[in-house]
Amino acid sequence: MNDTVSDVVIIGGGLAGLVAGARASELGLAVTVLERGTDHNYPCNTRWSGGVIHIAYTDITSSPEILRSAIQRDTHSKAEASQIHAVSANGARFIDWLRGQGSTFVRTEVDWQQLILEPMRDLRAGLDWENRGPDQLLARLTATIKRNGGEVVLGARGRSLVMKGDRCTGVEATVNGAQRTFLANAVVLADGGFQGNLERLAKHVTSRSDSIKQRGAATGIGDGLTMAEAVGASVTDLDKFYGHLLSRDAFGNDNVWPYPEVDAMACAGILVDSNGYRFTDEGLGGIAAANALSRSDDPLGATAIFDAAIWNGPGRSARIPANPTLVDAGGTVLTADSIEELALLAELPPSGLVASVASYNRALEIDALTKLSPERTDPKHVAMPIASPPFHAIPVCAGITYTMGGIHIDGNSRVLRSNASAIEGLYAAGASTGGLEGGGNVAYIGGLAKAGIQGLIAAETIARSRGVSV
Ligand SMILES: Cc1cc2nc3c(=O)[nH]c(=O)nc-3n(C[C@H](O)[C@H](O)[C@H](O)COP(=O)(O)OP(=O)(O)OC[C@H]3O[C@@H](n4cnc5c(N)ncnc54)[C@H](O)[C@@H]3O)c2cc1C
Numbered sequence: 001m002n003d004t005v006s007d008v009v010i011i012g013g014g015l016a017g018l019v020a021g022a023r024a025s026e027l028g029l030a031v032t033v034l035e036r037g038t039d040h041n042y043p044c045n046t047r048w049s050g051g052v053i054h055i056a057y058t059d060i061t062s063s064p065e066i067l068r069s070a071i072q073r074d075t076h077s078k079a080e081a082s083q084i085h086a087v088s089a090n091g092a093r094f095i096d097w098l099r100g101q102g103s104t105f106v107r108t109e110v111d112w113q114q115l116i117l118e119p120m121r122d123l124r125a126g127l128d129w130e131n132r133g134p135d136q137l138l139a140r141l142t143a144t145i146k147r148n149g150g151e152v153v154l155g156a157r158g159r160s161l162v163m164k165g166d167r168c169t170g171v172e173a174t175v176n177g178a179q180r181t182f183l184a185n186a187v188v189l190a191d192g193g194f195q196g197n198l199e200r201l202a203k204h205v206t207s208r209s210d211s212i213k214q215r216g217a218a219t220g221i222g223d224g225l226t227m228a229e230a231v232g233a234s235v236t237d238l239d240k241f242y243g244h245l246l247s248r249d250a251f252g253n254d255n256v257w258p259y260p261e262v263d264a265m266a267c268a269g270i271l272v273d274s275n276g277y278r279f280t281d282e283g284l285g286g287i288a289a290a291n292a293l294s295r296s297d298d299p300l301g302a303t304a305i306f307d308a309a310i311w312n313g314p315g316r317s318a319r320i321p322a323n324p325t326l327v328d329a330g331g332t333v334l335t336a337d338s339i340e341e342l343a344l345l346a347e348l349p350p351s352g353l354v355a356s357v358a359s360y361n362r363a364l365e366i367d368a369l370t371k372l373s374p375e376r377t378d379p380k381h382v383a384m385p386i387a388s389p390p391f392h393a394i395p396v397c398a399g400i401t402y403t404m405g406g407i408h409i410d411g412n413s414r415v416l417r418s419n420a421s422a423i424e425g426l427y428a429a430g431a432s433t434g435g436l437e438g439g440g441n442v443a444y445i446g447g448l449a450k451a452g453i454q455g456l457i458a459a460e461t462i463a464r465s466r467g468v469s470v
Contacts, residue, residue: 009184011158015046016430017190018141019455027463031150043217051117060091078439082411125329168425193403193431194222204238211299215399224432234418237405240438246399247331255329260322264314267381269306276352285380290398334393346393405434413458429454
């Protein structure tokens with residue numbers, strides 16, 4: 001078959017890829033999107049997402065200064081300066097652009113949940129994506145690309161980059177089993193990370209990659225990373241991921257993931273290992289706890305321990321609260337009138353659990369939580385006593401949504417070599433990129449904002465390089 005020639009070839013049809021494609025097509029560029037999924041409802045993290053668009057748990061339409069300091073605060077100033085600038089300067093503009101594509105938003109009372117793609121998912125456990133805001137958005141972006149003369153090729157897996165000297169000039173792909181070449185002035189890698197690639201996860205994140213639960217579509221299999229590395233791109237921060245603590249039942253019960261998260265109970269109470277002992281600082285929040293658990297000796301041996309006050313307080317406070325959605329979905333919540341009894345129910349050594357709860361309660365009482373080993377801080381979750389019966393235990397696991405590190409880009413979404421020079425013609429956006437998230441205590445900046453803004457910027461940088469005024 002003849003080579004297909006476009007201005008831009010994009011690998012991946014999630015938010016990053018389709019925003020890049022829609023924006024480039026609006027700017028008059030000929031766009032081809034290659035998407036590995038085979039039918040129009042192809043799974044991807046964007047489609048399955050909760051649709052809350054925020055930056056570092058801050059309203060994305062806040063001023064660039066506020067957004068910049070939120071990112072710096074959460075990443076402990078470890079994010080790339082040019083990426084911080086790009087994301088914080090374009091938050092409000094991205095939302096305006098989405099409105100222009102026909103998106104509408106729901107606001108909640110939570111300050112960082114001011115822009116949730118409408119219609120919002122039901123507030124219940126399990127998957128719920130069909131015809132929800134993110135699903136509708138992908139359909140709208142696809143329509144924009146097609147209306148402007150572009151193409152979204154399904155069943156198309158990007159396999160390697162075509163290089164002419166130092167410049168990227170296209171993609172070799174398999175399309176429904178057949179080899180095809182897509183030539184272009186620019187290529188955007190937007191394949192969503194490497195969480196679905198267990199070998200990569202074992203190499204970069206945890207040797208026990210089979211013991212962490214995929215909390216998303218798992219369609220990011222690291223192809224973009226592999227392609228970028230093969231042409232000399234640098235990669236960054238591959239060891240961190242965005243995820244949450246989930247009920248361990250998620251391995252056998254599809255109704256208890258990706259929601260509810262078990263973070264709120266584990267982080268207001270304690271998280272213990274199979275000996276009944278704490279092993280991480282729960283106050284850093286559920287994303288940090290999921291990362292710590294994934295790297296522990298026994299990722300399938302942890303249990304959240306809490307009491308009635310936590311179950312009826314933080315347990316009900318999440319957007320999709322475990323109390324009662326986890327119970328309604330058939331998830332395990334063990335209940336007992338004493339910690340000894342709870343330990344037996346949870347198959348934990350009573351001596352270990354009793355000692356852990358007692359020293360935690362005592363430290364809380366005398367304001368000495370940071371003297372515990374491991375220390376307990378409270379930047380994200382306030383510690384509450386485990387004192388009011390009945391007591392509860394939820395066996396947990398680490399759920400991985402997407403990898404936070406990846407292809408190193410600059411603030412113009414250009415792929416960089418290790419000497420910081422850009423590889424001409426090569427761009428990346430979304431969960432396939434690194435350099436923004438993961439700093440500090442595994443800072444999460446917001447997967448949708450990162451994907452959408454980097455996609456928008458990639459399209460505009462490419463258009464400028466083609467002499468189009470943006
Ligand atoms: C349950 C859940 C809830 C979430 N909730 C939120 C939320 O409320 N707010 C928020 O900000 N973020 C949320 N996220 C995270 C967010 O969805 C992602 O970070 C974001 O959508 C990533 O977009 P992306 O385009 O980079 O990747 P994706 O949406 O994963 O798209 C990547 C696409 O690339 C395709 N692909 C992969 N390899 C190839 C290849 N070789 N060739 C061609 N195509 C390929 C895949 O099939 C996929 O369609 C959530 C995620 C999940 C799973």
